[in-house]
Amino acid sequence: MRKTTVSPVKDLLLDRYAPIADGIAALFYPCAEVVIHDLRDQTIAYLVNNLSKLEVGGPSVLDEVHYAARGRTIGPYEKLNWDGRRMRCVSNILFDDEGKPAGMLCVNFNIAVFEDVRSTLDLFIKGGNLTDAPAEELFRDDWQDRINTFLHTWLRERQIGVNALTREHKREIVEALHAQGAFRGRSSANYVAAVLTMGRATVYKILKQMKEGG
Template identity: 75%
Template sequence: MSITRARGRYNGATAAAAARGRTGMPATGAPARRPDAPPGPRPPEMATPMRKKRSPVKDLLLTRYAPIADGIAALFFPYAEVVIHDLHDQTVLYLANNLSKREVGDDSALEEIDHSARERVIGPYEKLNWDGRRMRCVSNVLFDDEGRPAGMMCINFNIAVFDEVRATLDLFIKGAGVVAQPDELFRDDWQERINTFLHGWLRERQVGLNGLTREHRRELVEALHAEGAFRGKSAANYVANVLGMGRATVYKHLKHLKETQGDA
């Protein structure tokens, strides 16, 4: 290459650079920002979720406890939110299944934790979420390797959805517009009379059907006989089935009662 040609190329590059300086156009063709221009939006690569500068404490909390938070949130999804707070700067460090519309870096709004405290579990307690739903919460103090409180993990469970389920169940259990039993249908309902007497007898003695002894069953047959429960058709068979007795045993007790006391 001759010296003349090289100088020509150098002078051309210098002229182009000078032109770019006059026009404000960089080599790529994009306009250069004026020194007095307002700052534009941050590039996407700078929009990191961590607002505060990373620190050894934050790294410890994230490494050790963020996977636990993710696991709890996944197990109870979509009803549980798990928040990790940094107690050193009182900020939200990590959020799993965000239900509270907070953001990483927000103020924690926690009361100051005594660094001598050793209470690891706080709660359960209730809070009201932004949408008016009740949240049942448990908070766990997180300690660093020196045993000092470093963070707080809060598990916030949306229990309002269960209030709605309970209201629906109450509608079916209590019923709407339920009236008393019509007398014309249940005047001779001997089965219900037996059931009512039987469970009143069990409550008085604080015993369940499965816990009845042979003596209990004999006493029940005698008590039901005294109430006239066996006047209904097939009442003896019904009592035998309910009490888990053989029909022959019930008839044996009834025969003995008739012989000793007479027909009731």
């Protein structure tokens, strides 16, 4: 009968690092799988929240990994799971009391869940059924949209936030909007006053001065 050799670091890996693996898996459940590999016998010593269909005691397949430096972290990197979904992973070398590589703790995070959410959000945000332009007959006189577009273009070109506008900035915007014909819409002056946090009387005063040529 063949005698099975037990890795000399197995107990160390389980006693010292298994609780850490449990904590990570619990915090990120059900998205994170945590695996502890025994580098001495190249087997899986511990496994929490099995997403990869691995087995404790099974082969690690880590022959090509180089662990030269103490405390070395590998990753983050990506790999495909058995079901074709992507996983984002990070691996840390675990050392024994003599400073020699004894194991590797790998966290495999299932990002497919978030990719599905992103795809759903993209579907709504992109609006696949949108026409090239708004229904012009309906929005032909949408002065509010034109004011918003003009204002944020003005702010972007000058790299100024709306909350940082000075009195001079606000007057300049009102004058520019007037030149664009933005105040032809009913209540447009009130809307500009609200957006720019100006008194309505101030906006009307500026408009009056412009009409009078002052």
